[in-house]
Amino acid sequence: MKARAAELSTRGTRKAVEAGLGRRHRKETLFHMFGLLATAVGIVFLGIFFFSLISKGASAFTQTFIELEIEFSEEVLAPGGEPDLQYADYDALVRDALWREFPAVTDRRERRELTRLVSAAAGYRLRDAIAENPDLLGARQRVSVPASADIDMLAKGNIDRNQAAAQRPLSDRQLHWIDSLAERGRLQTKFNAALFTNGDSREPELAGIQGALLGSFYMLIVTIALSFPLGVAAAIYLEEFAPKNRWADLIEVNINNLAAVPSIVFGLLGLAVFINWIGIPRSAPLVGGLVLALLTLPVIIIASRAAIKSVPPSIREAALGVGASRMQVVFHHVLPLALPGMLTGAIIGMSRALGETAPLLMIGMVAFIVDPPSGFTDPATALPVQIFLWADSPERAFAERTSAAIIVLLAFLLVMNLAAIIMRKRFARQW
Amino acid sequence: MTELKPIGGDPDKRTEMAAAKPGDRDETPRTAVPKTATRRRQLEEISELTGKTVGHVRCKEPLIVAEKVNVFYGELHAIKDVTLEIANRQVIALIGPSGCGKSTFLRCLNRMNDSIESARVTGRITLDDQDIYSRDLDPVALRARVGIVFQKPNPFPKSIYDNVAYGPRIHGLAADRAELDEIVYSSLERAGLLKEVRDRLDEPGTGLSGGQQQRLCIARTIAVNPEVILMDEPCSALDPIATARIEDLIDELSENYAIVIVTHSMQQAARVSRRVAYFHLGMLVEVDDTDRIFTNPQHKLTENYITGRFG
Numbered sequence: 045m046k047a048r049a050a051e052l053s054t055r056g057t058r059k060a061v062e063a064g065l066g067r068r069h070r071k072e073t074l075f076h077m078f079g080l081l082a083t084a085v086g087i088v089f090l091g092i093f094f095f096s097l098i099s100k101g102a103s104a105f106t107q108t109f110i111e112l113e114i115e116f117s118e119e120v121l122a123p124g125g126e127p128d129l130q131y132a133d134y135d136a137l138v139r140d141a142l143w144r145e146f147p148a149v150t151d152r153r154e155r156r157e158l159t160r161l162v163s164a165a166a167g168y169r170l171r172d173a174i175a176e177n178p179d180l181l182g183a184r185q186r187v188s189v190p191a192s193a194d195i196d197m198l199a200k201g202n203i204d205r206n207q208a209a210a211q212r213p214l215s216d217r218q219l220h221w222i223d224s225l226a227e228r229g230r231l232q233t234k235f236n237a238a239l240f241t242n243g244d245s246r247e248p249e250l251a252g253i254q255g256a257l258l259g260s261f262y263m264l265i266v267t268i269a270l271s272f273p274l275g276v277a278a279a280i281y282l283e284e285f286a287p288k289n290r291w292a293d294l295i296e297v298n299i300n301n302l303a304a305v306p307s308i309v310f311g312l313l314g315l316a317v318f319i320n321w322i323g324i325p326r327s328a329p330l331v332g333g334l335v336l337a338l339l340t341l342p343v344i345i346i347a348s349r350a351a352i353k354s355v356p357p358s359i360r361e362a363a364l365g366v367g368a369s370r371m372q373v374v375f376h377h378v379l380p381l382a383l384p385g386m387l388t389g390a391i392i393g394m395s396r397a398l399g400e401t402a403p404l405l406m407i408g409m410v411a412f413i414v415d416p417p418s419g420f421t422d423p424a425t426a427l428p429v430q431i432f433l434w435a436d437s438p439e440r441a442f443a444e445r446t447s448a449a450i451i452v453l454l455a456f457l458l459v460m461n462l463a464a465i466i467m468r469k470r471f472a473r474q475w
Numbered sequence: 476m477t478e479l480k481p482i483g484g485d486p487d488k489r490t491e492m493a494a495a496k497p498g499d500r501d502e503t504p505r506t507a508v509p510k511t512a513t514r515r516r517q518l519e520e521i522s523e524l525t526g527k528t529v530g531h532v533r534c535k536e537p538l539i540v541a542e543k544v545n546v547f548y549g550e551l552h553a554i555k556d557v558t559l560e561i562a563n564r565q566v567i568a569l570i571g572p573s574g575c576g577k578s579t580f581l582r583c584l585n586r587m588n589d590s591i592e593s594a595r596v597t598g599r600i601t602l603d604d605q606d607i608y609s610r611d612l613d614p615v616a617l618r619a620r621v622g623i624v625f626q627k628p629n630p631f632p633k634s635i636y637d638n639v640a641y642g643p644r645i646h647g648l649a650a651d652r653a654e655l656d657e658i659v660y661s662s663l664e665r666a667g668l669l670k671e672v673r674d675r676l677d678e679p680g681t682g683l684s685g686g687q688q689q690r691l692c693i694a695r696t697i698a699v700n701p702e703v704i705l706m707d708e709p710c711s712a713l714d715p716i717a718t719a720r721i722e723d724l725i726d727e728l729s730e731n732y733a734i735v736i737v738t739h740s741m742q743q744a745a746r747v748s749r750r751v752a753y754f755h756l757g758m759l760v761e762v763d764d765t766d767r768i769f770t771n772p773q774h775k776l777t778e779n780y781i782t783g784r785f786g
Contacts, residue, residue: 288592358629362692364590366642366699367619376641377631 097454101447107236107249108199109188110162110225112141114170116180127181129174134167138189145230146221157218161225163190163249188232193248193441195222199231202440239448243414244430248441251434253449255416259329259409259424260398260456262417266333267340267397272390274337275344279386282345283352284374303342310339311406319407326408327423335403340393347389351382384468391464395457401428427453528558529773530763534750538563538733539584539703544598546579546588546757553579556598557759559752561703566725566734568744568765571754572780577737580754581705584735585621586614602703619646622696626708628688630680630695635672638680638691639663642699658698666694667724686717693724697732704728706736710743722747741781745769753777 114137121132139159143149149158166189173187174180190196194213197203209216225231242252286292314335318324324331355378363373404410410429417424425433427449434446537560546554554576561567569577579588586607588594600607607617619642630638639659642648649655659676663669668690672683680691689709696704706725710718725734725747738744744751744765751768753761753776761768761777772778 356629358625358627359631360590361587361625362629362631362695363641364587365585365618365623365625366645366695367615368641368645369615372645376645381632 097447097450100444101449101451103200103202104239104444104448105236106200106233107238108191108196109232109234110191110195111186111188111230111232112138112162113144113184114138114141114187115144115184116170116174116182118182121174121181129171129178132171134170137170138162138166145225154217157215158221160192161195161218161221163192164247165190165250188234190238190249191231193439196249197440198222199233200444202444239445243416244412244425244433245414248437248439248445251442251445253427253430253452255413256425256427256430256449257452257456258416259332260426260428262329262420262424263332263336263426264394264398266330266420267336268390268394270334270337271340271344271393275341275390275393276348276386278341279345279348279352280374280379283349284370284378299342299345303346306402307339307400308402308406310335311403313338314403314407325421325423327411327413327425328421329409329417329424329426330420331407332404332409332424332426333420335407336397336400339400339403340390340397343393343396344386344389347392348382348386351385351389352378354385355381380471384471387467387471388464391460391467395460398457398460399428399453401426401432404429405432427456528759528762530761530767532559532759532762534560534562534565536563537561538603539735540599540601541580541583542599542601544580544583544596544600546576546583547593547595547597548591549593553757554583555757557754559759559762561733561735562750563702563733564729564731565750566729566736566748567750567752568748569735569737569752569754570739570741570744570780571760573739575754576757577752577754578707581707581735581737582623584703584705585618585623587618587623589614619699620701621703621705622699622701623705623707624689624692624696624709627712628685628692630683630688630691632679632681634677635663635680635683635691636676639694639698642695646699648699662694662698663691665697665728666690667720668694684717686713686720689713689717689721690724693721693728697728701732703733703735706734708737708739711739718743741769753780755780 116137117140118127120136120140121127121129123132139155142158142161143155146158149155169189170187173185191199194203195218198205198214198219203212203214205212205219214222222231238250239252240257241254242250243255245251282292282295286295314331318331318334319326324334359377359381360373363377364370368376404426408423409425410433411423411425412433413423413425415422431446431449431453434442434449539561541557541559541561544554544557545552557576557580559580569581571577582588583596583600584602584607588596596608602617602620605612607621631641633641636659639662640649640655643655643658649658660669663672668687671687672678672691680688683691689712693704693709709725710721713721722743725736728734729747729749736744736747748765750762751765752759753768753772753774755776761772761774763773768777769781772781
């Protein structure tokens with residue numbers, strides 16, 4: 045009787061399982077499809093993002109130059125017989141060269157239009173050239189000088205020739221001159237070194253990101269130097285030494301909350317405390333770094349605590365059992381095992397800090413600053429702020445520079461994340 | 476009978492104990508549903524748990540003396556009035572059903588319970604006539620004298636050499652590298668591991684097999700030259716061959732050390748120990764020579780346990 049009942053019930057189980065199998069498979073397939081779809085959507089949008097960014101920004105890495113036959117005349121460079129290479133009127137040399145190129149242009153207004161083909165910085169090129177090679181004095185040589193931003197845009201196909209003359213930034217005459225220069229092979233496209241060696245500028249062809257890069261770099265140094273040791277120390281204390289009571293819970297809740305506070309609030313805090321109260325100069329990477337350190341501290345604490353928690357208790361017990369003190373347990377065993385996780389948290393925090401803009405607006409790092417900073421208290425901007433500033437500019441040439449700066453920022457982030465992966469691999473140990 | 480438990484043993488056990496009301500385990504033994512008569516008899520047996528230990532709690536030349544030890548985990552009274560003497564150069568096995576407090580008692584002997592915040596220990600435990608719970612005694616110093624081997628082999632994720640050298644290093648037992656080498660080699664030798672690992676001392680200890688890892692843990696413990704070795708189910712994660720090796724090792728080590736071993740295997744207790752202490756629901760029910768316990772137990776509960784009626 046019992047055996048019969050058992051047989052019946054096993055048969056029932058088999059039937060029920062078989063009946064439900066189809067439904068289970070359908071559900072699994074559906075879930076699988078959902079996952080694929082979600083991943084595909086993500087990849088497509090990432091692709092669109094990168095495509096638009098690179099197609100817009102890649103051209104900013106090259107720059108149009110005009111090759112001019114410059115006569116380094118002693119009349120201009122050494123007006124009183126004594127050469128004054130620092131403050132000589134190099135612009136006059138550029139003007140003369142252009143006028144020689146187009147002798148037919150004699151009208152003053154037309155001549156002024158003609159000189160606008162080259163960048164306002166063309167004179168500095170000549171100064172650098174003669175500083176490098178003083179023998180040039182009195183000689184005649186071909187020198188490449190940067191074209192003005194409008195010519196650069198024309199060469200890159202960003203200005204429509206067929207537009208009405210009043211609506212395009214270049215006159216018919218300028219178009220004609222440029223075409224004839226191109227025919228003579230005087231137009232060149234070179235790598236845009238100025239993008240990396242110059243600070244910000246009102247002239248797009250002179251604007252570079254060095255100031256912003258250095259500003260971001262100094263800030264990140266301050267940030268990591270402060271937030272990593274503080275965050276790790278806090279995490280160790282909270283996990284290993286602090287008594288588990290209501291205060292610990294309160295602190296935990298507050299740290300989690302702090303990680304979610306909008307970043308601009310940290311900017312206001314930085315403005316009130318570091319600038320107004322302590323008196324650190326505004327726009328300085330030091331203030332930015334301090335604010336970003338506050339911002340990343342909760343992230344690092346949370347990640348470090350998770351890393352410490354994931355160290356198996358058996359390792360702690362083993363060390364305690366041999367007679368290690370709690371300090372020794374932490375520093376000999378827990379910390380080495382938790383380090384990869386802590387580093388990952390730190391790098392994630394740093395990546396977030398690198399991309400942060402809002403708090404920097406509050407502490408004056410949004411100012412127009414031409415000279416790259418040479419220290420922690422020099423005024424500076426940061427990469428994301430520079431992107432924000434350029435995106436705000438009406439000039440066409442700044443649009444491509446905005447994209448270029450974004451590409452540089454992403455490359456910076458990529459390098460940091462790669463470093464994180466390498467470090468994690470390096471420090472990772474098995475147990 | 477040997478029960479495999481997840482990592483770390485004790486934290487899980489604590490929750491298990493907290494979850495189960497005292498007495499749960501005996502009213503519903505794990506074997507088939509008891510008939511009413513058996514059930515009534517078991518309930519009667521529980522009523523015999525008077526807290527008075529039968530057999531011989533005292534021994535000759537005691538090294539550790541525990542007097543009226545009580546342990547509380549918060550509200551839970553895990554160990555009740557346990558009095559026990561542990562002799563030098565002898566193996567004593569602590570047996571009993573799961574959650575009976577034998578591991579808790581073991582961990583009192585080197586103050587491993589200190590790291591559990593809710594744990595509270597009363598009574599008096601002396602090692603060589605010195606109160607180990609006195610304020611003047613640093614648990615670090617105590618643990619150098621009372622080593623412990625855990626249920627799950629837990630070598631450090633360091634090289635085999637560093638695993639063994641760790642204790643001597645932090646306690647400053649070796650003056651130079653040669654002395655340290657000497658300690659490491661002799662410890663591995665005594666743990667019966669040297670032959671297998673001599674050529675790969677710089678490889679990670681976690682790469683060894685389970686049984687080798689456990690012997691490495693034993694080597695790590697004896698490298699500090701303790702007076703007592705506590706073992707918390709040292710073989711429960713090992714296969715029979717590795718278990719046999721560890722048991723041989725325990726036998727050899729008992730010539731020099733006092734060994735307290737917690738085990739779920741009655742055969743193991745019978746094989747390795749000279750004395751056996753039977754715990755039940757936090758009480759020490761019976762202590763006696765191993766032969767007596769297994770051939771002629773005085774207490775009904777002991778008899779039930781060793782004959783496999785529950786546990």
